Amino acid sequence: MNPANRPEMTQRFEAIYNEAVARKKALNESSQPMIYIGMATCGLAAGALETRQSFEQTLLEEDLAAIIRPVGCIGHCYAEPVVIIDHPSSGFPPLFYQQVTPGKAKMLVKSFLAGGDPLFEHVLGAMKANDMVPQVTDFPRFSQEERIVMGKCGLIDPEDIYDYIAEGGYLSLIKALTLSQDEIIKEIKNSGLRGRGGAGFLTGRKWGLAKDAQGLKKFVICNADEGDPGAYMDRTILESNPHQVLEGMAICAYAVGATEAIAYVRSEYPIAVKRVVTAISQAEELGLFGEGAQGFFDIKFSVFKGSGAFVCGEETALIQSLEGNRGMPRHRPPYPVQKGLNGHPTVINNVKTLASVPAIINKGAQWYRDIGARQSPGTAIFSVVGSVVHPGLVEIPMGVTLETLIFDICGGIPNKKGFKAVQIGGPSGGCLPADFLATPIDFDSLSGAGAMMGSGGMVVMDEDTCMVNVARYFVDFTQKESCGKCTFCRIGTRHLLDILDRITKGEGREGDLEQLESLALAIKAGSLCGLGKTAPNPILTSLRYFRDEYEAHIMEKRCPAGMCRKLTAYYIDLDRCARGCDACVGSCPVEAIFTTKNRKKGIDQSLCVKCGECMAACPQQYDAVRKVSPPDKAPVIERPVEE
Amino acid sequence: MVRLVVNDLEIEAEDGISVLEACLNNGIYIPNLCFINGMSSPPVSCRMCFVEIEGEARPVSSCAVKATDGMKVRTDTEQVRGLQRTAFQLLMSVHDVDCGRCPANKRCPLQRIAVFLKVPLRPGRLEKHLKNPDVDNVHPLIDYYPNRCMLCGKCIFVCREKHGQPRMTFAKRGFETVISFYGEKDLSGPACKECLACIDICPVRAIVTKDQAVE
Ligand SMILES: Cc1cc2nc3c(=O)[nH]c(=O)nc-3n(C[C@H](O)[C@H](O)[C@H](O)COP(=O)(O)O)c2cc1C
Numbered sequence: 001m002n003p004a005n006r007p008e009m010t011q012r013f014e015a016i017y018n019e020a021v022a023r024k025k026a027l028n029e030s031s032q033p034m035i036y037i038g039m040a041t042c043g044l045a046a047g048a049l050e051t052r053q054s055f056e057q058t059l060l061e062e063d064l065a066a067i068i069r070p071v072g073c074i075g076h077c078y079a080e081p082v083v084i085i086d087h088p089s090s091g092f093p094p095l096f097y098q099q100v101t102p103g104k105a106k107m108l109v110k111s112f113l114a115g116g117d118p119l120f121e122h123v124l125g126a127m128k129a130n131d132m133v134p135q136v137t138d139f140p141r142f143s144q145e146e147r148i149v150m151g152k153c154g155l156i157d158p159e160d161i162y163d164y165i166a167e168g169g170y171l172s173l174i175k176a177l178t179l180s181q182d183e184i185i186k187e188i189k190n191s192g193l194r195g196r197g198g199a200g201f202l203t204g205r206k207w208g209l210a211k212d213a214q215g216l217k218k219f220v221i222c223n224a225d226e227g228d229p230g231a232y233m234d235r236t237i238l239e240s241n242p243h244q245v246l247e248g249m250a251i252c253a254y255a256v257g258a259t260e261a262i263a264y265v266r267s268e269y270p271i272a273v274k275r276v277v278t279a280i281s282q283a284e285e286l287g288l289f290g291e292g293a294q295g296f297f298d299i300k301f302s303v304f305k306g307s308g309a310f311v312c313g314e315e316t317a318l319i320q321s322l323e324g325n326r327g328m329p330r331h332r333p334p335y336p337v338q339k340g341l342n343g344h345p346t347v348i349n350n351v352k353t354l355a356s357v358p359a360i361i362n363k364g365a366q367w368y369r370d371i372g373a374r375q376s377p378g379t380a381i382f383s384v385v386g387s388v389v390h391p392g393l394v395e396i397p398m399g400v401t402l403e404t405l406i407f408d409i410c411g412g413i414p415n416k417k418g419f420k421a422v423q424i425g426g427p428s429g430g431c432l433p434a435d436f437l438a439t440p441i442d443f444d445s446l447s448g449a450g451a452m453m454g455s456g457g458m459v460v461m462d463e464d465t466c467m468v469n470v471a472r473y474f475v476d477f478t479q480k481e482s483c484g485k486c487t488f489c490r491i492g493t494r495h496l497l498d499i500l501d502r503i504t505k506g507e508g509r510e511g512d513l514e515q516l517e518s519l520a521l522a523i524k525a526g527s528l529c530g531l532g533k534t535a536p537n538p539i540l541t542s543l544r545y546f547r548d549e550y551e552a553h554i555m556e557k558r559c560p561a562g563m564c565r566k567l568t569a570y571y572i573d574l575d576r577c578a579r580g581c582d583a584c585v586g587s588c589p590v591e592a593i594f595t596t597k598n599r600k601k602g603i604d605q606s607l608c609v610k611c612g613e614c615m616a617a618c619p620q621q622y623d624a625v626r627k628v629s630p631p632d633k634a635p636v637i638e639r640p641v642e643e
Numbered sequence: 644m645v646r647l648v649v650n651d652l653e654i655e656a657e658d659g660i661s662v663l664e665a666c667l668n669n670g671i672y673i674p675n676l677c678f679i680n681g682m683s684s685p686p687v688s689c690r691m692c693f694v695e696i697e698g699e700a701r702p703v704s705s706c707a708v709k710a711t712d713g714m715k716v717r718t719d720t721e722q723v724r725g726l727q728r729t730a731f732q733l734l735m736s737v738h739d740v741d742c743g744r745c746p747a748n749k750r751c752p753l754q755r756i757a758v759f760l761k762v763p764l765r766p767g768r769l770e771k772h773l774k775n776p777d778v779d780n781v782h783p784l785i786d787y788y789p790n791r792c793m794l795c796g797k798c799i800f801v802c803r804e805k806h807g808q809p810r811m812t813f814a815k816r817g818f819e820t821v822i823s824f825y826g827e828k829d830l831s832g833p834a835c836k837e838c839l840a841c842i843d844i845c846p847v848r849a850i851v852t853k854d855q856a857v858e
Binding site for chain 1: 793817
């Protein structure tokens with residue numbers, strides 16, 4: 001960018017900004033109600049498309065006018081499909097509705113839009129302060145969140161660049177372009193921003209190294225490979241507000257002197273891919289960036305669809321994959337900032353890292369530093385899944401404790417079950433027990449406890465979860481996702497899996513735990529890349545905190561949580577079983593349930609596959625199906641000889 | 644020339660070469676499987692050539708570190724040997740130990756490493772996993788024995804050197820990873836027939852011409 005053009009650039013952007021504001025104003029001033037429907041993958045999976053059709057059809061039938069705005073995801077997965085209705089002439093503030101099925105959509109049109117009755121029983125809360133309806137921010141799920149990255153997610157149309165600009169979007173890029181490269185890097189350094197892709201490397205430092213690196217060409221890559229099972233933060237952000245990520249990439253590119261920016265998105269995320277592609281072409285059309293002299297800033301954007309290998313999220317494997325090779329990590333150093341894509345200096349940052357950048361440039365490093373924890377400023381985004389009442393995406397200031405996140409913000413454990421453990425950081429992370437609930441969520445506290453921040457996957461587990469089985473699950477995952485290049489990861493993880501397999505099947509032997517431990521430590525020390533170096537973490541942490549559970553499996557052939565099928569049995573408590581009732585019989589997929597002589601029920605252990613369906617089917621007032629471990633604790637009930 | 648100290652012995656090495664090469668050139672053996680002299684970016688994948696270098700917290704792969712003046716290296720610490728023995732046992736847990744019938748017998752680096760590290764060729768407590776079938780014979784000229792192969796990748800490296808675009812690659816993922824050849828049509832052409840560099844380089848005779856499968 002030629003500095004002489006700066007005043008002209010500001011002027012040109014002002015015209016675009018004015019246009020965006022005018023469009024928004026026109027929308028707001030049209031007396032029509034606005035219906036915002038969450039249409040990210042999660043909303044669509046919950047039926048948002050059908051909900052939208054129902055709104056459209058009912059509006060037609062009722063001959064009513066309203067503007068339907070598809071938006072991204074607001075993060076409240078438990079409430080999908082989410083709809084916000086802004087109906088100013090009704091006198092009500094914008095209202096947040098949860099689980100809006102097509103039927104509910106129809107009712108809302110008829111009652112609220114036509115009749116003025118907002119159907120309070122379906123309202124979660126109001127989106128603005130008012131004196132009629134409690135505000136959503138009265139709930140801890142809303143009040144304890146702090147949204148920097150996801151602030152606009154679910155509130156703007158991700159496929160309309162003007163929506164983003166009207167909310168202040170791209171102002172940070174324009175501001176950045178009036179600063180020098182060093183000024184931007186200094187600001188990011190001062191903000192203390194750490195990479196959200198897992199390791200927490202200081203972003204300002206990375207950018208500084210890339211700027212100083214010699215190269216004819218430089219690249220910026222946004223890492224949206226997101227392969228952790230159960231994690232979907234990056235997908236949601238790209239689907240809900242792709243421009244914020246592009247703006248971060250553009251600022252980064254300017255700061256380090258890159259001429260190409262690539263979004264590496266896994267191809268299993270077709271909606272994210274489509275919205276990023278749309279966003280790029282819209283921004284280029286407005287001349288915000290683009291090749292040659294047309295843009296404010298000369299940069300070429302593109303999207304690369306990865307084939308969905310977990311290991312391709314590792315930065316050196318990601319580069320291999322971009323170069324058209326098999327995604328196998330290579331030794332570091334050299335780091336990508338020195339020698340990256342096609343040998344050129346390359347900055348690779350996570351989606352959330354890049355999406356944090358515009359706000360830092362806009363509001364300043366000090367503002368960002370004041371949020372979160374001392375060594376981990378800013379916010380953390382988790383996809384909290386598993387046994388919680390309100391699963392979904394949560395953005396909290398760093399430093400909030402695990403307890404606050406799980407129990408206050410996400411509503412705790414459902415079905416009156418007890419908390420057992422929380423798995424943080426996906427297959428590279430660890431399982432922490434209840435003793436660690438007071439741990440603040442930040443990079444250093446979590447790794448101190450043996451888990452890790454990872455990229456934001458969090459699985460909450462209740463008392464019915466077997467920790468050996470959980471460790472087995474994650475090792476099975478990493479074993480399958482290993483690239484096969486280095487000895488420790490390729491072969492070592494398989495042996496870990498062998499041992500865990502045996503233990504969960506009741507074939508554990510003395511010495512297994514010692515072998516697990518020593519092999520796990522060797523794999524950590526000996527592996528080439530982060531995948532192998534962290535793959536043993538779920539084993540090591542569960543061995544540390546739940547060793548007795550492993551021992552029960554090996555020594556007593558007992559699964560304390562009653563989860564390992566080989567080690568459990570179902571039986572019917574004849575004192576409780578109701579004569580003549582056969583609720584369980586039809587539920588059994590293998591016809592293992594028989595009728596005893598006195599017309600009660602028994603389970604044929606030789607046929608039972610331990611699916612637990614009978615337990616679910618048994619009427620609550622009888623509650624006669626029992627699960628025991630080890631299986632030989634089940635009383636033997638003879639099947640009557642058929643005549 | 645740079646001067647470094649390895650196991651309390653001062654050695655000289657050419658500028659720019661790796662610690663591994665420097666040691667090997669001076670008669671100090673470090674177990675290694677995937678490194679080829681002169682490689683500019685070694686795969687660092689066999690995870691055998693660990694050494695400890697003063698100033699580094701953990702053992703490092705000596706093929707990936709350049710030898711520098713004044714560097715202090717130990718090739719035989721307990722930690723280094725521990726990692727090497729584990730790596731070796733892991734490799735042996737997927738290796739068909741049938742030395743008597745193997746064409747690599749007596750010149751096999753695995754045998755040499757077993758003697759050097761004083762570990763048996765059996766994988767100890769680890770379960771043995773062998774692939775089935777134990778030979779891939781789709782290539783018109785070459786047979787591939789996955790249960791001999793330790794995936795050092797030297798064959799792919801020389802193939803790329805010779806032909807630019809290699810005719811072979813790692814295939815499948817994780818534990819199932821094997822070496823595999825691209826499109827049969829190309830393979831029977833003169834390029835393979837006249838080259839066979841992959842056969843010469845394979846240290847464990849996992850890649851052999853069809854007629855030398857058993858020696
Ligand atoms: C096995 C493995 C998988 C990874 N997957 C991802 C991923 O999906 N997304 C990501 O941003 N970083 C991932 N990383 C981390 C990247 O290598 C890299 O550190 C990160 O993208 C840097 O961005 P940041 O500095 O913004 O965190 C992974 C690392 C490993 C070892």
